[in-house]
Amino acid sequence: MASPRRERRRISGSERVGLYTLLRLERGTLEAGLPGQFFMLDVPGHVMPRPFSTCLAERGELAFLINPVGPATRVLCELERGQKIGVFGPLGNGFRTDVKRPLLVGGGIGIAPFPYVVQVMGNPPVVLGFRTSRQAEAAALVPKAEVCIEPKLVTEFIPDDPMDILACGPEPMLHAVHALVPGAQLAWEAPMACGFGACYGCAIEFEGKSLRLCVEGPVLNGRPPVLPLVIDEEDEATA
């Protein structure tokens, strides 16, 4: 089990993928964690870090897919190669990838964890939904995916005989997937201040329980860490 570390890492590249930006960081001694786990990225000039699931974990590198929806995400999208930012992770629960009949279901920026999931699982079937064709350019990150654009919805691709669903996307999509396949693994999103269970900022209500997405998620019904999260400050080397 990868233990979370906080380090300063250099940006090794930044590229546009349709409307989104793929931000690449030098990995150093950070572990990539499980697909679906996330990292907190510090944002220069901002107080709160922002959580991003690992999009790609190639040799020596970690990459995060960022949708520039607000001031902080715009700053991250504009970072240039060579700049350094603080990174903390891997955090949270990832996807269970040892499933028999997988189907990955993504909506919009919910595509973010899937390139890494696909890398680990070896080309499982993927269906991705987007609002616009411009947004759908991000599907290039998952080359064999089936892509649909609204008004067609990803839920229409879920077969009557449910498969092992791994889903990530906007809340209405996750609710719809959950209604069709109650056992689906669902990757949720909420603002976080700490990423390690202290602030309760990311807690959501799910099946009658209040769950902190950073500790009990972000993947619900997913693979919990082998050990409960304990932040060990001796592991907190700063580079």
Next chain:
Amino acid sequence: MILNASGCLDALIAPKVARSLDVYVAKTITPQPRLGNPQPRLAETDFGMLNSIGLQNPGVERFCAEVLPRLEELEMPFWVSVGGANAGDYALICERIGERKSVAALELNLSCPNVDPAAAAAAEIVAACRAVSGKPLYAKLSPHLPDVAEVALNVIEAGASGLSLVNSLRGLVLDEWTLEPRLARAVGGYSGAAMRPVALAAVFLCYQATKGTVPIVGMGGVESGKQALDLIAAGASAVALGSVLFGDLEAPERVRTELEQEARARGFERPGEARGAAHRPSAA
């Protein structure tokens, strides 16, 4: 003495960080479990952030059964923060938790900006808690009070042993395009750098009113040793770290080291000697 602000650290998840504090303050407990407020609960703003957690907690029974024993295993001094809707709620928890030897003190959260205001006056709540518990009671007051020093005197009179100053300040953030509130409950508790002068003023006025006779935990936007020293000079006997802990788990050690250096640089052998320095005639 360096503490954490209640709700800004989970000692069970970060035990070594909690041990790097002089005292750990647990998140506010209410009589019944609370699921807290709907999402979104957090929004960044100028110089800080808003939170709208809504005192999410497992309730006093589950806290006693599941959380307290694990806190006790960590073998470090800790306080428990107490919340409720009325004096009876607070007293119930003080009675229930106050019997545990391991709990060094109780902090009465009389000032959460994210729940409906306590129906009873602060002094009434403190008196009800004092009636059932012999533990040190710290009254955590709101920066919104028109006369914080008067309330401080009232709660001390009612049996409070010390003051925690201050809780967060109500704030609002609007979405940049829709112009709608970013938080589900619209208004949340502001924390961050801009709290520093607000906390300093409250500590200064309460120290003055109580003539330095009661312990005061100062908190609000502290990120450095110098900022901690300012609170001590204004009258704090201890300093709590809040949102800085979200991004810097080494903050307790760092702030402590900086505080000692900053105090020495001003001729104080120990930081505690600077307590009330802002009130000395030469500083007036």
